[in-house]
Amino acid sequence: TQKQHEFLYRCGIEEFDHKNESSIRHVLLSEILNEEADVDKYIIEYYCPNCGVTKVSWDMAAAYCEAIGGRLPTEAEWEHAARAGTTGPYPCGDESCLGDIAWFQENSEGHAMEVKQKEPNDFGLYDTIGNAIEWVADCYHDTYSGAPDDGTAWDEETCENRILRGGCYGSTPLALRVSWRDGVLPNFYGACLPGFRCARSIGDAPDAGE
Numbered sequence: 001t002q003k004q005h006e007f008l009y010r011c012g013i014e015e016f017d018h019k020n021e022s023s024i025r026h027v028l029l030s031e032i033l034n035e036e037a038d039v040d041k042y043i044i045e046y047y048c049p050n051c052g053v054t055k056v057s058w059d060m061a062a063a064y065c066e067a068i069g070g071r072l073p074t075e076a077e078w079e080h081a082a083r084a085g086t087t088g089p090y091p092c093g094d095e096s097c098l099g100d101i102a103w104f105q106e107n108s109e110g111h112a113m114e115v116k117q118k119e120p121n122d123f124g125l126y127d128t129i130g131n132a133i134e135w136v137a138d139c140y141h142d143t144y145s146g147a148p149d150d151g152t153a154w155d156e157e158t159c160e161n162r163i164l165r166g167g168c169y170g171s172t173p174l175a176l177r178v179s180w181r182d183g184v185l186p187n188f189y190g191a192c193l194p195g196f197r198c199a200r201s202i203g204d205a206p207d208a209g210e
Contacts, residue, residue: 050114052132054193058162058186061135061196070198072137075181076151077199078165082129082178084122089177091121091128102130104176108169112193129176132195133168140183161185168192 056064065071073081084091092101099106101121103113108131116126137153140161147154161183167175170192174180188194 048112048114051112052115052127052195052197054112054132054195055189056135056194056196057188058135058194061194062137065196065198068198070200072135072196073199074151074153075136075138075163075165076148078134078136079178080151081123081125081199082121082166084125084128086122086178089179091178092119095173098130098173098176102167102176103127103169104130104167104171104173105169110170112169129166129178130171131169132166133164133171133192134166135194135196136163136165138163140181142183159186162188164188164192164194 062072082091086093088094090098090101092098098104101118103118113131115131118126118130120126121128137155139154139156139159140163141147141154162185164182164184165180167180184190
């Protein structure tokens with residue numbers, strides 16, 4: 001039987017509030033596989049050979065993940081992975097610990113930094129907040145009212161805006177809160193240049209040796 005995880009979205013439901021970390025709904029997630037990929041698989045910034053990919057549209061990110069046998073994580077999966085079992089505003093606790101886990105406005109010198117230079121979260125994942133802001137699979141909605149309760153992507157045939165999560169190297173501490181989210185056009189290029197990470201459902205993982 002596939003392992004499942006009960007997860008709480010921690011964000012206001014009727015009126016979105018970045019500062020509201022109260023539990024508002026349950027989601028049951030199937031187990032997913034988070035894999036590291038070799039840096040040379042990514043589009044590399046010329047000044048930072050060990051930085052993650054940025055300047056990527058949602059369509060480019062989704063196509064890359066599909067090409068390697070994965071997919072973009074759903075918003076619920078992303079938040080579950082970023083929180084790593086914690087319930088506060090940040091994976092490490094309060095704002096005082098951000099310098100240990102994230103590159104952001106106060107320490108990044110205004111550009112993306114090499115990956116895996118900060119401490120990982122309790123799931124062993126690096127840079128889930130700060131550094132490169134990340135695309136997820138879902139369409140953007142103002143609240144989670146009516147969202148799937150099984151952790152699947154809340155998608156639509158015509159989707160005007162997609163979701164970015166995690167903040168970036170230029171973000172303030174507010175935008176590094178795990179509950180923070182933004183809805184933007186799929187080809188968005190702003191002050192935070194979008195990046196991504198891929199996920200697989202456990203049942204979709206290739207056999208050893210493939």
